[in-house]
Amino acid sequence: GAGVSQSPRYKVTKRGQDVALRCDPISGHVSLYWYRQALGQGPEFLTYFNYEAQQDKSGLPNDRFSAERPEGSISTLTIQRTEQRDSAMYRCASIRSEKLFFGSGTQLSVL
Amino acid sequence: GENVEQHPSTLSVQEGDSAVIKCTYSDSASNYFPWYKQELGKRPQLIIDIRSNVGEKKDQRIAVTLNKTAKHFSLHITETQPEDSAVYFCAANTGGFKTIFGAGTRLFVKA
Numbered sequence: 026g027a028g029v030s031q032s033p034r035y036k037v038t039k040r041g042q043d044v045a046l047r048c049d050p051i052s053g054h055v056s057l058y059w060y061r062q063a064l065g066q067g068p069e070f071l072t073y074f075n076y077e078a079q080q081d082k083s084g085l086p087n088d089r090f091s092a093e094r095p096e097g098s099i100s101t102l103t104i105q106r107t108e109q110r111d112s113a114m115y116r117c118a119s120i121r122s123e124k125l126f127f128g129s130g131t132q133l134s135v136l
Numbered sequence: 137g138e139n140v141e142q143h144p145s146t147l148s149v150q151e152g153d154s155a156v157i158k159c160t161y162s163d164s165a166s167n168y169f170p171w172y173k174q175e176l177g178k179r180p181q182l183i184i185d186i187r188s189n190v191g192e193k194k195d196q197r198i199a200v201t202l203n204k205t206a207k208h209f210s211l212h213i214t215e216t217q218p219e220d221s222a223v224y225f226c227a228a229n230t231g232g233f234k235t236i237f238g239a240g241t242r243l244f245v246k247a
Contacts, residue, residue, distance in 0.1 A: 058235075123235075124185070
């Protein structure tokens, strides 16, 4: 595709529900990153993949957060039992030659 | 792990003046330093980057400098224009594995 695509663009959910956020990276980009960006803050690293392998998940806040990229292309970030503090913009990025290309993000609101 | 400090958090300049944003990093293994611009409601986009084997890089009105010894790098914008108003993020990358961002500088350019 022309750029990194994320869906949904907005997600409103009730506390305690599970959510799944999807990322479709730029075609041919091997590495895919997930970031979280709170309002007025810089992107916070969560996890990244090379192909289908999750290389580093040190930024995931706790075990309610998980991510997968089973076929080395589309990735899903899942948050179980959502809490209000999970509300943020979740951005996916694919990378080429160390340059990050961000998607438009999913704005998650947990009520 | 890597930690990136950025200042100032807010910067207001008159159109035509110069703006300077400064960042420091902690991990001496970091070797790639990108700068991203984020306009209101949009995704961060790369505007310039510098690698650790270079001390300075310029692209039209923007330039970056890097001091490896002191572990700090700076973004310089000359002849600022209202369209330069945005949030700017510095970042550091340790060998292509993960990019750590600063907290951002909100730049206002007054016409």
